[in-house]
Every structure is written in structure tokens, then in C-alpha cells.
Amino acid sequence: MKQVTLGRTGIVTGKNAFGALPIQRVTREYAAMLLKAFDAGITFFDTARSYSDSEEKIGFALSNVREKLILATKTPSTTAEGFWKDLETSLSLLKTDYIDIYQFHNPSFCPKPGDGTGLYEAMLEAREQGKIRFIGLTNHRLNVAEEAVRSGLYDTLQFPFCYLSTEKDIALVKLCQELNVGFISMKGLSGGLITNSAAAYAWQDQFENALPIWGVQRESELDEFISYIENPPVMDGEIRELIERDRKELIGNFCRACGYCMPCPAGIVINQCARMSQLIRRSPSANWLTEESQKMMLQVENCLNCGQCKKKCPYGLDTPELLRQNLEDYKQILDGTVQV
Structure with missing residues (x-):
């Protein structure tokens, strides 16, 4: 399996990682899917306090192999008090004493020491207590993401990245590599708009520092990504043509399905x-x-x-x-x- 090093964390993991947001929509089959992913060689699992029962499902299915995993989760809290509540809840649900990468979940600003929120100070204290190993941030705002990378305060950045990304997005990934910040690619399938996983994988494979976390909801989807461990898709002429067609059709003014516009007061999805x-x-x-x-x-x-x-x-x-x-x-x- 191709390997990715997450910047200065020194974490080395396979190019395939498991994005566990969709697991909250899986009922009976979730444990078998998580174990199947692990047995196939997938060891990086990303979840969040906001993903309803996703953390709980990972804890139930994978706690027996915890020491062989890299667990990343997130807090959406905007206060230090909420931060500690989220962290303790995540540790309990994941059935672990520590989280490898703890991330601020899409804040509207870049938390820093002395900014009055106490958030970054809470991260430092959690690390000193051994409850987290590395500090990360996720975002959908390019300016916040870039500020975090340049600040020197963050070990990892998680940001939307797929073959519909702009040149500015690509520059951000290269900046992470330059400054030794681990880069985690979310929405590699653009919320379902990209339907060819082989093309999505081949495009990500061009960026050696990018770790894509594939959102998996069905076993058939998991099987596709498992197959790429031994037979990774390559960027050939056919895939290049497909990507160019999709970029012409989709790039620009389209909804990425991030959900930060929700809830709607009129009940619109x-x-x-x-x-x-x-x-x-x-x-x-x-x-x-x-x-x-x-x-x-x-x-x-x-x-x-x-x-x-x-x-x-x-x-x-x-x-x-x-x-x-x-x-x-x-x-x-x-x-x-x-x-x-």
C-alpha cells in the first residue's frame, strides 16, 4: 500500500483512510464494515463529535485493536468548557485513553493562544495530559486554513480537496508540504458529485503529502477502495479525459454539500x-x-x-x-x- 507521512506528526499511514461521517447512517452492518476496512490494512479513521453516533460505533467495533489505529476526531466547541466536555465524551465513546489527532471542527477563525477563547490553551493542556497527541484544524474557508498552516500552531490541516479543486486549493496543499504540516483531504468525492472513485484516487495520488479520507457508507464502496491498496489506479489518458469533462461541468458555482448552511428555518434540505x-x-x-x-x-x-x-x-x-x-x-x- 502507498504510504503518506502526515507532516511533522511523523504518522505514517496508507494512502487510503476511512472517513466515518457516513457511518452514522449505517445500522447493522457498520461493525463488519469497520473491521473489514481494518483487516484490509486501513488504519486511519477520522470522525467527529458532531457525527451523531459515529464515534460510538468506532469504539464498539475497533477498541480491541486500538493500538494499531490512528484515530482523529473533532470538537465544534467555541468555548474551553465545551472543548473539555467534547474531549471527554469522545474519549469515552471511542473507548480510548488518547486521541492521535484532535481537531477544531470548521471554526470561523483560527484559534490561537491569547485570543480570549481559551481554545488553543485547552488543546495544549490536553496534550500535556496525554489525552491527545497532535493538534489539528479542519476548515472550508481558504483564508482560515492558510492562516492555520502559516501560524506554526497546527500539526495537521483537514480541507476539501478533490479534482474539482482550484489552483488556490492546490497551492494550499503544497504550502502544507513546504511547512511540514500534515494534510488530510476531505470530500475527495465532492459529496457524491464525483462518481468515479478510481479517477478520484488517481488524482489524489499525484500529491504525495495528501491523505484522502474516503466517506464510506456501503460495503461495495469500501470494496472499491480496498481494491486500490494492491492495484492503485493510475492517471492515464482515459482518467484525464473524464476529469476534464467533470471539471468543465461542475467546477465553480456549485454546492459542495458541506452542510454549514443548515438548519434552514423553512425546513429546506x-x-x-x-x-x-x-x-x-x-x-x-x-x-x-x-x-x-x-x-x-x-x-x-x-x-x-x-x-x-x-x-x-x-x-x-x-x-x-x-x-x-x-x-x-x-x-x-x-x-x-x-x-x-
Whole structure:
């Protein structure tokens, strides 16, 4: 298996890592999937306090092999008190005495010593107590991510990175390598818009310091990534053409499904509805034309135009306009005006 060194942490792990956000949506099969991943050689597991029961499931399934794992989790807390509560909860649910990489979960600013929040000081104290090994930060805001990397305060950065990324995103990954900060790639499949995992893997493989955490919900998806351990996809002409087609179709003004616009006061499932035009064309359309999906999309008509989603979008998208455009397209698909 190809190996990645996470910057100055010295952590060496396989190029395949397990992103455990989708595990919260898996019921009976989750333990078998986690153990199958471990048995195949996947040892890096990333979760978060915000992912409902994801930590608990990892603790239940993998606590017997804890010393052979790298565990990364996150706190969304904005106070030192909340930080300690989250940390103790994570340690308990993961059934461990320490967390390898503890990350601030998408803060709107870069926590630093003396900033008045006490957050970074809490990280240092947790490290001194042996409850965490390394300090990380996750973000969707390029300016916050770059500030964290340049600050010298963070051992790792987790940031969205896939073949739809911009040159500025690529420059950020190279900056991490230059400053010896470990880089963890989230959303390598762009929230489901990228449907060819081989192309996604081959593109990530060009960046030796990038560790992709693949969000796995089904065993068939896990099997694909396990197969790449022995037979990694290569960037050949066919994959390059596919990537170029996808970039022309998707890059730019599209919803990344990060969910930071949620919840919506009108009950709109924004991070699905604002990208329905892409989803319905890039996966079996029948999945998005069910009675349940139609009800979800028609909820867009109840938009209050409050602008909250637009203010909270880390990518600066005009989310209300995206919702309107996607609803109009969806209605045209339903009445047969537009074919998919």
C-alpha cells in the first residue's frame, strides 16, 4: 500500500483512510464494515463529535485493536468548557485513553493562544495530559486554513480537496508540504458529485503529502477502495479525459454539500436541494424522482429569503439563487421538458 507521512506528526499511514461521517447512517452492518476496512490494512479513521453516533460505533467495533489505529476526531466547541466536555465524551465513546489527532471542527477563525477563547490553551493542556497527541484544524474557508498552516500552531490541516479543486486549493496543499504540516483531504468525492472513485484516487495520488479520507457508507464502496491498496489506479489518458469533462461541468458555482448552511428555518434540505441538478444527472435519476425527493424539492417554494444560508456559506455562494435554479430545473425534469 502507498504510504503518506502526515507532516511533522511523523504518522505514517496508507494512502487510503476511512472517513466515518457516513457511518452514522449505517445500522447493522457498520461493525463488519469497520473491521473489514481494518483487516484490509486501513488504519486511519477520522470522525467527529458532531457525527451523531459515529464515534460510538468506532469504539464498539475497533477498541480491541486500538493500538494499531490512528484515530482523529473533532470538537465544534467555541468555548474551553465545551472543548473539555467534547474531549471527554469522545474519549469515552471511542473507548480510548488518547486521541492521535484532535481537531477544531470548521471554526470561523483560527484559534490561537491569547485570543480570549481559551481554545488553543485547552488543546495544549490536553496534550500535556496525554489525552491527545497532535493538534489539528479542519476548515472550508481558504483564508482560515492558510492562516492555520502559516501560524506554526497546527500539526495537521483537514480541507476539501478533490479534482474539482482550484489552483488556490492546490497551492494550499503544497504550502502544507513546504511547512511540514500534515494534510488530510476531505470530500475527495465532492459529496457524491464525483462518481468515479478510481479517477478520484488517481488524482489524489499525484500529491504525495495528501491523505484522502474516503466517506464510506456501503460495503461495495469500501470494496472499491480496498481494491486500490494492491492495484492503485493510475492517471492515464482515459482518467484525464473524464476529469476534464467533470471539471468543465461542475467546477465553480456549485454546492459542495458541506452542510454549514443548515438548519434552514423553512425546513429546506439546502445541501441536497441546492445541487439537485448535478445529482440527478450524475447518479441514477430514479433515486431523485421518488415521492420523498419531490416533496423535499418542493419545500424550496417555502424559502423565506432570510439570507441566513448565504451568510453561512464558506464558499460565498448565492445559495437562495442556487435553490431557485435547481427547483426550476427539477420541475422541468418532472414534466418532461428536460430529459436526464
